[in-house]
Amino acid sequence: MSNPQTFQIQEISAHPGPVPGEGTRREEEVCKYIDVTTCIGCKACEVACVEWNDHPFRETTFDDTYQTMPSTEWNYWNLIKFAEDERDGNLMWLMRKDQCMHCEDPGCLRACPADGAIIKYENGIVDFQQDNCIGCGYCISGCPFDIPKFNEKTKKVYKCTLCSDRVGQGLEPACIKACPTGCLHFGTKSEMVQIAGLRAKQLREVSGFANAGVYDPSSIKGTHVIYTLHDINTPERYGLPKNPVIPPSYTYWKWTAKPIGLLMAGLGLLAVFFHRVSVGPKLPQPEPPTIETGPREEIEAGRKETP
Amino acid sequence: MSSPANSFDEKARGEFAQLGKTRIHRGELLRHPVYTRFLHWSVAIFFILSLLTGFAIYSPWLFRWIAPLCGGGARTRALHPWFSLVFLVFFFFQFINWVAPMAWTAADRRWLGRLKQYATNEDRLEAEEVGFFNGGQKLYFLAIVLSGVLFLITGLLMWFDNVVGRWVVAVSYVVHDLAALLMLAGLIIHIYEGTAHQPGTFRSVIDGTVTEKWAWTHHPAWYRAVTGRDPRQAYERERRRQVERERVIESWEREQDEREKLNK
Numbered sequence: 001m002s003n004p005q006t007f008q009i010q011e012i013s014a015h016p017g018p019v020p021g022e023g024t025r026r027e028e029e030v031c032k033y034i035d036v037t038t039c040i041g042c043k044a045c046e047v048a049c050v051e052w053n054d055h056p057f058r059e060t061t062f063d064d065t066y067q068t069m070p071s072t073e074w075n076y077w078n079l080i081k082f083a084e085d086e087r088d089g090n091l092m093w094l095m096r097k098d099q100c101m102h103c104e105d106p107g108c109l110r111a112c113p114a115d116g117a118i119i120k121y122e123n124g125i126v127d128f129q130q131d132n133c134i135g136c137g138y139c140i141s142g143c144p145f146d147i148p149k150f151n152e153k154t155k156k157v158y159k160c161t162l163c164s165d166r167v168g169q170g171l172e173p174a175c176i177k178a179c180p181t182g183c184l185h186f187g188t189k190s191e192m193v194q195i196a197g198l199r200a201k202q203l204r205e206v207s208g209f210a211n212a213g214v215y216d217p218s219s220i221k222g223t224h225v226i227y228t229l230h231d232i233n234t235p236e237r238y239g240l241p242k243n244p245v246i247p248p249s250y251t252y253w254k255w256t257a258k259p260i261g262l263l264m265a266g267l268g269l270l271a272v273f274f275h276r277v278s279v280g281p282k283l284p285q286p287e288p289p290t291i292e293t294g295p296r297e298e299i300e301a302g303r304k305e306t307p
Numbered sequence: 308m309s310s311p312a313n314s315f316d317e318k319a320r321g322e323f324a325q326l327g328k329t330r331i332h333r334g335e336l337l338r339h340p341v342y343t344r345f346l347h348w349s350v351a352i353f354f355i356l357s358l359l360t361g362f363a364i365y366s367p368w369l370f371r372w373i374a375p376l377c378g379g380g381a382r383t384r385a386l387h388p389w390f391s392l393v394f395l396v397f398f399f400f401q402f403i404n405w406v407a408p409m410a411w412t413a414a415d416r417r418w419l420g421r422l423k424q425y426a427t428n429e430d431r432l433e434a435e436e437v438g439f440f441n442g443g444q445k446l447y448f449l450a451i452v453l454s455g456v457l458f459l460i461t462g463l464l465m466w467f468d469n470v471v472g473r474w475v476v477a478v479s480y481v482v483h484d485l486a487a488l489l490m491l492a493g494l495i496i497h498i499y500e501g502t503a504h505q506p507g508t509f510r511s512v513i514d515g516t517v518t519e520k521w522a523w524t525h526h527p528a529w530y531r532a533v534t535g536r537d538p539r540q541a542y543e544r545e546r547r548r549q550v551e552r553e554r555v556i557e558s559w560e561r562e563q564d565e566r567e568k569l570n571k
Contacts (some may be wrong), residue, residue, distance in 0.1 A: 033497035105405035113364045114372055114380045136364060137468045141476035151468065155381065246370050247477030251483070258366055261488045268492060270498040275426075282505045286546040 021031070029124045030167060032104060032225045033177065033192035034097050035199055036238065037212075041066060041080050041095040048178030049078035049099075052163065072098060074149035076297035077160035078175055081239050094230075094237045097175070098149045100160035102126045102224035107246035108159075109143030123223035124189065125164045130156045144220065144244030162224065198235070199228045219243050316342070316404040323518050329515035336533055338511035346401040347512050353394035360387035361487060387438045388466050391458060395475075398455055408439045414516040414528075418442030431524070435538060443500070447493045454486035461486070520545065 009019055013069035046068060050057060055075040060068055065083040083094040105124045109118040117132040118139065128148070129140075135155035139148045148157045171177075172186040185192060196214040204210035213232025216222050229235060235242050323342035339347065363373035363383045370380065377383040379540070387458050414436040424430045431440065440448070461479035468476045501508050507521040519541070522530040527538035534541075 057339060113367065113547075114374075115367065117380075121335050132380065134364070134374075134384040135385050137465070138476070140468060141473040141480070143473070146473075155385070181522055191382075246475060249477040249480045253481050258484060261367065261484065262366055262368070265488070265491050265495070268495045272504075276499070276503045279426075279428055281503065282428055282431070282525075284507050284518060284524045285542055286520075287431075297453065 012201045015145075017262065019110065027188040027190060028122050028195050029189040030162070030224060031124070031187065032102075032162065032173060033185040033187075033196050033198070034225065034227045035185070036094065036096050036227055036229055037184040037199070037203060037207075037209075038181050039097065040181055041082060041093070042180060043068060043080055044078060044180055045097055045175035045184065046076075046078050046305035048174040049160075050076065052166070052174035052251045053077065053161075072147060072149060074151040074158040077158070083237060083239060085237050085289055087209070088214065088284075094229075094238050096227065097171075097173070098145075098239065099225065101145050101242075104221035105143075105246065107142035107144055107220070107240065107250060108139035108148055109142075109248035110246055111138040113138060121164065122149070125162045125167065126224075127161050127164050128159060130154070130159060133157055138250070144241050144246065145302040149272040183240050196226055203228065203230065204262065215240060217241075217244050219245055281298075290296070313406065313524070316400075320402065322557065331516050335516040336516060336519055336530070338517045338522075339515050343401075343404060343517055344512055346397055346404060347492055350401055351398040352359060354490075356390040356496075357387060358487075358491070360384075360390055362557035365484065365487065373413050388462060391462060395459060398451065398466045402452065405448065409445050411445055412438075414438070415445055419446075423496050426467065431531050432539075435528055437526055438532070439526060439527070443496075445496055450489055450493045454490045457486040459483055459533075460489075464473060474562075532570055 004013045005148075009021065012019055049055075053075075055077075056305070058069075058073060058076055061173065063070055065084075068079060069076065072079045078097065078099045080199060081094075081096045081098045083096070085092040085094050088089065091249040102124055104128065105122065106118070106120055108128075108242045109120055111127060112118045113133045113136060114132050117129055117134065133152070133156040135157065137148075137150055137157065140146075140150065148159045163175075165175060185195060188219055193216065196216075199294050200212045200214050203209040209230045209233040210236055213229060215227040215229050215232065215235055227238075227240070229238060229240075231237065272287050320340050320342045323345060324340060327341035327345075328547045329337055329340060331475065359373060360377050362369050362375060363380070364370070364387065373377045374383045377386060414434075418425075418434065418437060421430060421440050422443075461483040464471050464479040465476055465483065499511070507518060507523065508525075511517045519530070519534070522533075523538035523541050530538045531538070531542070
């Protein structure tokens with residue numbers, strides 16, 4: 001018996017009237033939308049993340065900023081990055097919530113050599129399965145956002161799960177629930193793109209940020225975490241790559257060139273085998289004289305062999 | 308390369324000769340002493356272990372087959388660099404042992420020119436100038452040295468990826484694979500030449516000896532160096548002896564047959 005909650009019901013036996021929820025369509029792709037323009041840097045999302053995922057509060061490095069620590073860590077998946085910028089000669093504080101972007105084309109997954117260590121759900125969440133992780137760290141190199149982090153003790157890599165355990169139960173991620181200003185949103189991808197676009201338009205037309213826009217980079221086919229930025233042309237100011245790319249090592253090389261190399265090795269084995277079968281061995285010389293294979297000699301040889 | 312026998316790692320060879328021994332029968336020559344054999348197999352074992360654990364990580368199509376053999380993916384990953392380091396240590400000593408006789412000469416360049424005849428078995432006797440190692444063996448040695456260095460550098464970069472950038476790791480990943488493919492191509496040819504293609508060769512790394520026939524066929528200049536005899540004359544003499552032997556046996560058999568007929 002399957003769990004009726006995971007399926008859309010079409011018909012119910014002996015049920016009078018219409019089936020509840022009949023014809024309902026649910027978009028599968030989820031998305032987190034972060035409006036950096038309304039973030040106040042309170043770090044409630046950081047606390048919520050640590051709490052929900054049951055991480056201990058780890059030691060930090062103080063580096064003269066308001067940031068909790070220099071970068072996300074294997075057990076600290078959500079970090080507000082504080083960048084001090086300038087606007088019209090005044091300080092402009094850029095606060096951006098940094099976490100896994102849940103790319104549509106995930107570099108970590110492309111790079112991973114271990115079967116089943118990284119999976120991407122249909123809803124767009126990219127999740128690490130530490131049971132299958134071999135600790136090679138290729139995902140770290142494959143990620144354009146410097147998100148996966150290695151744990152020296154367990155020799156495994158960890159990162160934000162987009163609270164897949166909560167989302168699977170129909171709840172929003174923990175960080176979303178904790179945000180006091182409403183700068184964090186969660187919903188379907190198309191809804192979030194729409195809200196983000198509206199906000200960007202408002203920033204452009206009302207708030208005087210002529211270059212405001214939505215960060216949903218197409219170089220990795222979009223992400224399941226999107227931002228509205230004051231200036232979409234310089235995402236580097238927020239610590240975001242303008243054109244995030246997966247190294248070709250984990251795309252063309254790994255998935256095209258390497259299988260060809262393997263095939264060549266296999267052909268090489270076949271080649272030496274058939275070389276031996278067709279060309280024959282190199283015997284120390286002198287070897288016994290070979291029988292000439294002209295027609296007359298063959299007859300001669302045949303005559304000699306039959307008693 | 309006037310006297311290759313003098314340019315090996317003689318000190319280590321002397322010490323190892325105390326630990327093991329090589330029995331050389333009549334008609335045989337000492338090819339690889341105990342020390343060289345020990346190094347060869349130490350290098351071989353750890354190379355195969357590195358290759359196996361590396362192959363598991365090399366391709367998703369191999370992971371599910373090979374990783375379980377090495378104790379699972381995580382253990383495969385943990386063992387691979389250590390197997391490889393031991394391989395490199397042993398190969399370092401093999402490098403010291405062999406660096407002099409592996410020196411590239413004009414004779415090796417000419418050997419490469421005859422590669423086609425070599426591969427098609429057209430040259431049944433190697434050219435007289437071919438010494439302890441031929442050009443192909445030297446190329447394989449060079450390939451191991453080159454890929455060994457590449458393996459070490461790129462391997463360390465990927466191992467300690469927390470101190471280098473992601474693009475350094477990504478480039479190392481490709482170079483490491485290229486080194487592996489180069490090494491693998493050499494290995495396939497090496498094993499084939501040493502076993503199936505050239506009968507009488509494999510015993511040189513097991514028993515340490517080869518027959519004189521083998522020596523003047525495949526490494527004539529080395530044969531001349533260790534025996535002081537001319538390889539071509541030795542070959543001619545053996546050929547005449549073979550013909551003579553067959554002739555004598557045949558006439559003896561005919562004699563026997565006729566005697567049997569008379570007795571009936």
